[in-house]
Amino acid sequence: MNLILLGYPGSGKGTLAKDLSKELDMVHVSTGDILRDEMAKKTQLGQEASSYMASGRLVPDRLVMDMLKTRLGSETRGLLFDGFPRTVEQAEMLDGWFTSRGQGLDAVVFLNVAEDVVIARLGSRRTCTGCGKIYNVISAPPAKEDVCDACGKPLMTRPDDTQAVIQKRVQVYKDQTEPLLAYYRASGSFLQADGGKAPDAVTKDVMALLRAQP
Ligand code: ADP
Ligand code: ZN
Numbered sequence: 001m002n003l004i005l006l007g008y009p010g011s012g013k014g015t016l017a018k019d020l021s022k023e024l025d026m027v028h029v030s031t032g033d034i035l036r037d038e039m040a041k042k043t044q045l046g047q048e049a050s051s052y053m054a055s056g057r058l059v060p061d062r063l064v065m066d067m068l069k070t071r072l073g074s075e076t077r078g079l080l081f082d083g084f085p086r087t088v089e090q091a092e093m094l095d096g097w098f099t100s101r102g103q104g105l106d107a108v109v110f111l112n113v114a115e116d117v118v119i120a121r122l123g124s125r126r127t128c129t130g131c132g133k134i135y136n137v138i139s140a141p142p143a144k145e146d147v148c149d150a151c152g153k154p155l156m157t158r159p160d161d162t163q164a165v166i167q168k169r170v171q172v173y174k175d176q177t178e179p180l181l182a183y184y185r186a187s188g189s190f191l192q193a194d195g196g197k198a199p200d201a202v203t204k205d206v207m208a209l210l211r212a213q214p
Contacts, residue, residue: 001026001078002103003210004085006180007111009169010118010125011195012202015134016111017082019203024210026078031064031086033132034071056160056168058176061089069097086177091184107213108184109206111195115170122166126155140199189213 001024005013014030021028035053038046045067049059064084072079085091098104126135126146130153135142142148146155160169184190191209195202 001106002081002098003078003106004081004108004184005083005111006108006177006184007195008113008115008118008173009166010122011111011113012199013082013111015199016109016202016206017080018133019199020206021080023203023207024078024080026080027072027075028080028082029068029072029084030082031068031084032082034067035059035064038067053160054165056165056172058086058172061087061093064090065093065097085180088179088183091180105188107189107191107210109209110181110184110190110192111202112192113195117196119166119170122161122169123163125158125161127158129153129156 003020003026005017007013014032017028017030020026032053035046035049039050039053040046045063048063052059064086068084081094085094094105121136121139124137124139126137126142127133128135128148128151130148130151133148133150135148135155142155147153148155160166191206191213193202193205193209197205
């Protein structure tokens with residue numbers, strides 16, 4: 001099975017993807033996480049991507065696509081895309097890639113959350129520097145301030161989770177990513193969940209939607 005999660009930055013795609021990939025034994029493909037990993041390793045791709053990411057703009061389609069083809073070329077498990085595709089061009093390239101592998105997309109899940117909610121969430125998001133677990137200082141704080149419950153490493157505020165960059169990312173989403181809703185609504189199995197609920201409830205709802213699939 002191959003799935004795509006769509007929604008605003010801060011809509012909960014990363015948290016849901018971590019849960020779903022465990023439940024369904026799929027590969028969690030977060031282009032944001034992969035790009036941050038390339039940046040941390042100071043690869044050429046990471047260096048090219050860093051100024052785009054720091055300012056909240058999208059990394060050019062060609063770089064993202066080449067990166068995914070390299071990483072996923074020999075992967076045989078189902079793919080769970082989180083943060084990809086983000087432009088219609090990326091969606092078309094993904095269609096072409098699936099076709100060349102004799103595969104297809106099984107469903108697209110849109111996490112519906114209001115804009116003011118995602119802006120508030122991104123401002124209070126903290127991320128573990130060790131395992132990547134996502135917290136929220138208001139709605140889902142760790143037991144001990146700024147320390148990960150799961151691995152004990154310190155939490156950080158992502159450099160693009162600052163007010164100016166958050167505003168930019170939301171605008172970029174509306175301009176470049178939102179058109180994908182129409183693209184996927186027209187093309188097949190488009191599912192929608194209320195991303196305003198608590199993380200466990202969202203996972204439960206999405207699992208039920210997927211089970212109800214023909
Ligand atoms: P969020 O969804 O919360 O904005 P991500 O970790 O998915 O966070 O993405 C962080 C940044 O990485 C984006 O703002 C963008 O610069 C870059 N990025 C991630 N995925 C893509 C993609 N598919 N295409 C272009 N840029 C991307
Ligand atoms: Zn951790």
